[in-house]
Each structure stands twice: as structure tokens, then as C-alpha cells.
Amino acid sequence: MISGSYAQLLKRFTELGPYIRETKCEETSFFFDCLAVCVSVKPSPESREFWGWWLNLHVQQDHFSYEYYFGLFDKNGNWSVSLIQGKENNEKVKSTLLNFYMRLQATLKELNIDLKPAIGFKDELIKITVS
Template identity: 40%
Template structure:
């Protein structure tokens, strides 16, 4: 019977993933590969907006057979719009982990309830719970 279940289309997945929150980087997504990120904590909010950097996380969600693997990373979002894989300062770890865990729970729930798709953490994913 599982052979009869069709995978959702890329556009149907995008629509559902977009509803989880403002984290989806849609222009960088292709069928079977989706990018998310979250700017959790501003490094220095006294700087002008275009010069601000943020501590946070990003996620590469890749289709692997009938499930998706989630590879989370944490670090610094710099002024050029790039993520740098840097260790989080102790004072921001709690906020970054909270936003990451909340997002992950919504992602797992949405993919399961709407498409019956499982999310597995990649073996190299950072731990956040």
C-alpha cells in the first residue's frame, strides 16, 4: 500500500514549509532540498540595521528516501549575509536553542500531519535540546 502513496510536490511542500514561520529561504530551495535559518539574537543592536550581525541557526533539510534529514548548524550571520560556523557565546545559547527547538517541533508536526513524512536528525547536526 505504501507504494500507492505519492510524495508531495515541491510546490506543495514549499507552501506548508512557508506556513511554519519566516525561516524558509525559498530562493535557495530546490526539489528535495530546503534551507531555513533564524536570526535569534542581535550581536549589537546599537549598530544601524544594515550593519547588524546575529547569532542563530540554519537548517539544511534533505530528502533521503522516504524521509527528510535535518542538518542544523549554529553560528554567526554576518553583515554580508553569510552564515559562519562559529561557537555561540554562552549568554545566547539558551535563546538560540529555544528558537531552534520550537521550529523543529513545528517542522516535525507539519511534515507528519500533512504528508506523513518523518524528520530525522543528521548525525552531524548540532544538538539543541
């Protein structure tokens, strides 16, 4: 059984940095994202698009499960799965996810909660890099 209330967990996840999107969280799931690389600085700030990632964290009976995606955060504020264009952009997006994952894992370890990929989720990036 996961210990800690929703409010307590939300507070701990907020301490990880600007990744949590509280309005997209629910009692049994948490939503994190990162706008890692601006696609173009030419549009006005409110119209800019970003390469990045988002991660869904779900409460299970005895652990948290996760799945993450890479893609484009568009000017309307919506994520879509997409290949990141440009090698440097790709590296930056992946490194921000790995950095966040390590901090999330450490936080959950302090709370004695395991972190596992969601059933059916192929976690090649983190599995290869963190193992």
C-alpha cells in the same frame, strides 16, 4: 516515496513562519534559518550581525534528513559556524531551534513523512531535549 510536489512542500514550510529561505531551496532540499539574537544594535540595521541557526532539510527516498548549525550571520548576509557568546544568547538560539523543530516535525507528521538526522550528523541538542 515522499508525497507532495516541491511547490506544495514549500507552501507548507512557508506556513511555519519566517524561517524558510526560498532562494536557497531546491527541488530536493530546503533551507531554513533564524536570526535569533542581535549581536549589537549600535550599527545601522543593514550592518547588524546576529547569532542564530540554520537547518538544511534534504529529501530522501522515504523521509527527510536534516542537519543544523549554530553560528553568526554577518553583515554581508553569510552564515559561519561559531560558538554563541553569552549564556542568555545561547539559550535563546537553542530555544528558537527547538521550537521550530517541533513545528517542523508536526507538519511532516501530518504529511506522513519521517524526519531523521542526516547520516553522520550528531544531533545531541534535539535528541536530548525532545526525546
